[in-house]
Amino acid sequence: MKNDGNSVNMAVVQRGYHHGDLRAALVSAGLELLKDRSVDDLSLREVARTVGVSATAVYRHFPDKQALLYALCEQGAAQLAHAQQEAMAAAGDGKSGFDETGRAYVRFAVANPALFRLMMTTRPPGGLLDADEGAVNAAMRLLRQNIASLLPPGATDDELRMATIKSWALVHGLAMLMLDGQVPADERIIDALTRPFAGEC
Amino acid sequence: MKNDGNSVNMAVVQRGYHHGDLRAALVSAGLELLKDRSVDDLSLREVARTVGVSATAVYRHFPDKQALLYALCEQGAAQLAHAQQEAMAAAGDGKSGFDETGRAYVRFAVANPALFRLMMTTRPPGGLLDADEGAVNAAMRLLRQNIASLLPPGATDDELRMATIKSWALVHGLAMLMLDGQVPADERIIDALTRPFAGEC
């Protein structure tokens, strides 16, 4: 007999054999752990342990670790989209509202570094930009709509696409550089770079 | 006795007990492996195996795995700086030369995804931007000089700094989005976004 750390033993008592909604519990525990851990340091076993369940129970709800991480992404994407919508609503529509979505993007990244990084490295096949369903893409749709409304009326689809990518690249680059510690996560820098935000020059 | 896969056994014969320059061999094997593996899938043991040496031999040259990875970063940074300098030299100085350094940056990232990502996540204390020694920062110095030469003469240090960050963020964001598959790694997109490259609008 070799106990490898998979078991729970006595903890089972205070819960009953079945959990109720283990899937949701795992996701929420995962998000919690990501607040002070990098993705690499997040183990499936630790998530299970946090919830008080054996490691292999996870496999009843997710085919593998990657699938669990993807579920965390979906939650994160919903949170990001929500933050952006709130930021825009608070500033009113138009140009300054658009700038605010960019700031919200960077702030979200800085506030949730591990989750944000996970979201950006874990992608649905095809990429976020051209996908068009799921909570993951609400943020993308918002970005494209905003840019469309700011471009001159005669703009081609290609111009719209390029302007979208440019805006996204700018905020995304700033976010990543701050996450990686290459640029200080300074509110002043965020403001300055997102002011005349994007492709309208 | 339990053989855990650490040993080399007969391979020792065809090499002699001592290697000669194991450190360099490990670095070059690591870079080679990173060409078709993500950083997460690169194990210290595999690097050692590739070189034909026991896993623990690595520890004679690097205190831990992270230190080995950092050595890979230094090599990568040197390569990136070189690519940028070549690109600029080929295009001549001035604005179009500057644009070319941006393109070289994105192209390097797309051509060496795992290495580039490693470089950007593994940072010297303080970040690349404000560091001022080592091969790692040649690229940064080049960027700042270029921006300085393009700004109006009366620009303040702060304006210079902001313009530097903005340019870097734009190319970096584009590079990351392409690496993550969020934007297709299309030469046309790279060209379009790096043309009126940066903060001169």
Add this chain to the structure above:
DNA sequence: CGCTTTATGTTTACAGCGATAACATGAAGA
């Protein structure tokens, strides 16, 4: 030359990981 030190290899071992297989429990439907 021979002897000793030291750099650089080796094996062995361990705890933690993701994942599979076999078994246990208990809620739901017949």
Add this chain to the structure above:
DNA sequence: TCTTCATGTTATCGCTGTAAACATAAAGCG
């Protein structure tokens, strides 16, 4: 009530990073 099946469990595997103890051979010194 009996059976089925979703959802738990333990045991085990091969892999990882890393430490400790041991082996080899090159370098320095008499």
